[in-house]
Amino acid sequence: xxxxxxxxxxxxxxxxxxxxxxxxxxxxxxxxxxxxxxxxxxxxxxxxxxxxxxxxxxxxxxxxxxxxxxxxxxxxxxxxxxxxxxxxxxxxxxxxxxxxxxxxxxxxxxxxxxxxxxxxxxxxxxxxxxxxxxxxxxxxxxxxxxxxxxxxxxxxxxxxxxxxxxxxxxxxxxxxxxxxxxxxxx
Amino acid sequence: xxxxxxxxxxxxxxxxxxxxxxxxxxxxxxxxxxxxxxxxxxxxxxxxxxxxxxxxxxxxxxxxxxxxxxxxxxxxxxxxxxxxxxxxxxxxxxxxxxxxxxxxxxxxxxxxxxxxxxxxxxxxxxxxxxxxxxxxxxxxxxxxxxxxxxxxxxxxxxxxxxxxxxxxxxxxxxxxxxxxxxxxxx
DNA sequence: ACCTGAACACCGTTCAAGT
DNA sequence: ACCTGAACACCGTTCAAGT
Numbered sequence: 001x002x003x004x005x006x007x008x009x010x011x012x013x014x015x016x017x018x019x020x021x022x023x024x025x026x027x028x029x030x031x032x033x034x035x036x037x038x039x040x041x042x043x044x045x046x047x048x049x050x051x052x053x054x055x056x057x058x059x060x061x062x063x064x065x066x067x068x069x070x071x072x073x074x075x076x077x078x079x080x081x082x083x084x085x086x087x088x089x090x091x092x093x094x095x096x097x098x099x100x101x102x103x104x105x106x107x108x109x110x111x112x113x114x115x116x117x118x119x120x121x122x123x124x125x126x127x128x129x130x131x132x133x134x135x136x137x138x139x140x141x142x143x144x145x146x147x148x149x150x151x152x153x154x155x156x157x158x159x160x161x162x163x164x165x166x167x168x169x170x171x172x173x174x175x176x177x178x179x180x181x182x183x184x185x186x
Numbered sequence: 187x188x189x190x191x192x193x194x195x196x197x198x199x200x201x202x203x204x205x206x207x208x209x210x211x212x213x214x215x216x217x218x219x220x221x222x223x224x225x226x227x228x229x230x231x232x233x234x235x236x237x238x239x240x241x242x243x244x245x246x247x248x249x250x251x252x253x254x255x256x257x258x259x260x261x262x263x264x265x266x267x268x269x270x271x272x273x274x275x276x277x278x279x280x281x282x283x284x285x286x287x288x289x290x291x292x293x294x295x296x297x298x299x300x301x302x303x304x305x306x307x308x309x310x311x312x313x314x315x316x317x318x319x320x321x322x323x324x325x326x327x328x329x330x331x332x333x334x335x336x337x338x339x340x341x342x343x344x345x346x347x348x349x350x351x352x353x354x355x356x357x358x359x360x361x362x363x364x365x366x367x368x369x370x371x372x
Numbered sequence: 373a374c375c376t377g378a379a380c381a382c383c384g385t386t387c388a389a390g391t
Numbered sequence: 392a393c394c395t396g397a398a399c400a401c402c403g404t405t406c407a408a409g410t
């Protein structure tokens with residue numbers, strides 16, 4: 001285990017424990033067993049360390065996306081989005097960091113995001129060929145699905161999707177609703 | 187202009203200028219012409235001040251939502267979501283703060299959010315009666331529309347909706363797409 | 373009721389120095 | 392090449408004191 005990995009591990013743990021404010025270079029160093037500014041030998045600054053945390057998370061999510069067998073593409077899409085939601089709700093801070101805005105255009109982060117998106121667009125193309133998704137620019141249909149999934153997670157995490165009374169809807173319900181509507185509207 | 191308002195003004199300006207990290211109680215006080223800890227006489231702590239910023243923004247957005255005449259509800263819905271997008275893209279930091287997660291359950295903030303959502307649900311009910319939106323729990327249809335709008339803004343601000351090549355889609359395009367699909371799928 | 377100034381503990385970052 | 396310890400400027404928060 002390299003020092004760099006230990007630093008990213010510590011930062012990830014701190015993030016999930018107490019939000020981005022709890023990620024302190026000093027505490028990161030302490031947990032990794034190095035001095036409070038050893039991080040500067042591996043990362044330009046605090047934001048660069050956080051970008052590494054986000055990039056690793058993106059790569060892990062993509063790696064876990066492998067599918068057994070060959071179910072219809074639309075089912076793989078639904079499963080992918082539901083897993084995305086599960087991850088977001090289980091580790092909210094990591095989700096917010098990973099898909100938040102970056103002032104620094106980290107190439108590592110940009111490339112990880114690109115890879116995942118390209119694979120998803122391929123699935124949309126396949127589902128369109130199956131007649132399970134409406135025709136149209138696949139990248140645009142893909143954006144529609146991802147934007148809804150993303151927004152549902154954000155609203156849920158912000159408490160704006162509360163399941164109070166009858167009208168509540170969990171993020172996964174909204175994804176199901178959208179897919180059902182798209183199937184009916186070619 | 188009360189001191190409290192001046193503090194909220196200063197905090198709002200700082201937020202939009204340099205993100206949440208730039209909102210410093212010391213600088214807020216400086217800009218408001220008071221000492222660096224006068225804010226503590228009006229707000230419990232920094233997060234409470236930020237909650238006041240977010241709550242005021244929510245109230246302003248709701249206040250600007252008044253409509254002349256009586257166009258079909260679905261058009262008012264589209265216009266509302268488009269204005270939401272315009273605000274988010276124009277003032278990204280304020281958008282992220284307003285709809286971000288809050289560890290502190292500020293009642294002022296919760297109430298402002300509730301008011302806006304209730305008004306939107308009324309519009310959805312009217313559009314359903316017009317046959318312009320599919321039947322189903324209005325709160326759930328409303329969540330679908332808001333989640334997509336929200337997610338599209340977040341993706342756009344994070345640079346994940348880049349208009350490169352042919353496949354790019356702006357948030358407003360995605361909202362139009364969703365509404366078109368919903369109209370066709372009753 | 374509202375504000376000030378000093379003080380405390382903490383943090384990001386830099387720098388000279390060590391192996 | 393990687394790490395340490397001291398140092399600097401800054402910040403959130405508290406407290407005693409002022410009007």
